[in-house]
Amino acid sequence: MKKTGAVIVAAGLSSRMKAFKPSLPFGDSTVANCTIGKLKKLDIYPITVVVGHKSDELKKSIFFDDIRYVENKKYSETQMFDSVVLGVEDIMNLCDRILIMPMDLPAILEETLEKVLSIDAELVRTTYNGQPGHPIIVSNEFAKSLGNYCGEDGLRGAMESYGSPITNVDVDDEAVYFDIDTPEEYSELIEWNYQRGKGYPIGPQIEVKLKAREVFFDETAYRLLRDIDSQKSIQQACVSVGISYSKGSKIIKDIERELGFPVVEKWTGGAGGGGSSLTKEGLRLVDSYSKLMSEMYKDLEKKYKKYFAMGLRG
Incomplete structure (x- = not known):
């Protein structure tokens, strides 16, 4: 042969x-x-x-x-x-x-x-x-x-x-x-x-949630705060994330209740008629969560390849 x-x-x-x-x-x-x-x-x-x-x-x-x-x-x-x-x-x-x-x-x-x-x-x-x-x-x-x-x-x-x-x-x-x-x-x-x-x-997929007494922060909350920071508007941030204004407001209230301090601040007046931005604590929360997710995904990719790269069918 x-x-x-x-x-x-x-x-x-x-x-x-x-x-x-x-x-x-x-x-x-x-x-x-x-x-x-x-x-x-x-x-x-x-x-x-x-x-x-x-x-x-x-x-x-x-x-x-x-x-x-x-x-x-x-x-x-x-x-x-x-x-x-x-x-x-x-x-x-x-x-x-x-x-x-x-x-x-x-x-x-x-x-x-x-x-x-x-x-x-x-x-x-x-x-x-x-x-x-x-x-x-x-x-x-x-x-x-x-x-x-x-x-x-x-x-x-x-x-x-x-x-x-x-x-x-x-x-x-x-x-x-x-x-x-x-x-x-x-x-x-x-x-x-x-x-x-x-x-x-x-491929692997994970979601990291932060918990105090209750779970209060996940990827939706992260994207909401991130967009509030960039768009200076809770309303516009809710639209870009794809949630209602009432749900966005509840997410912010839940975060602030569990943490015990504000993460979003509003202002009125001025040429734009007012808006919203993150407090320094809110900025730190968004930055820390982003870095945590980035490092976890890198580690996850290595571990995934270790156990799955050869495939499942042998």
Whole structure:
């Protein structure tokens, strides 16, 4: 039985995405761990990840111990094909054939991968409705020729000029070319994947409440006081928070009752006809709550990754 390895390319800048794609939430894990996890379930080994941009961050975010890493130090000035060559050169003597795909195709179904892997041909290309996608599987012999290819169209051009026929495997899985190059594409992929019954990305969420004799301060109260400070009006702050004036007034009264001192002060007259602002104690309350939440979220993110980054499905 032929041994299949894999090269996953993740060296790019992700400039259009404006976020580091491999670490984005996907399914019950991240893009990187979801993609690698599917390959490992199919006993693909070895797996080489070609890194470049934020290489250290990517390595730390991958929670599999037996992954090989190759760094494309010229990732900002080279193409994906150059990363592919680095990856295949790393493992081409360790397996009989190599599965090649970019990291940012996390929605590909396991059954799709199984179907493509079942094809015994020198060059295998996945398609959906005739449109080329990933993964691509190439023989060890073809991999050895990649470093000498100097033509156009990268990997596609190298395959078409190699001399052996390309076996196209049409699959019923649009995800084979549904990558995430922009925030809009990422949002579309998340929603599309959810609609086909594959779940929604999970993440931690907490709410911190302050309690004296009774609970008197939460995120709604924080946003109300924050907006009173910026807008100098209780009425306008209630509108921006999305609560009635009577509810906003009650929140302020509850805070002041539990604390025993005022957090909002009103004034009348002047060109604007009066307004409201926070007392120095109110300002300190808002500032301290904001800093507490910021630190708690940072700690929560670390602990969440510790227990959930590998996903729930094993």
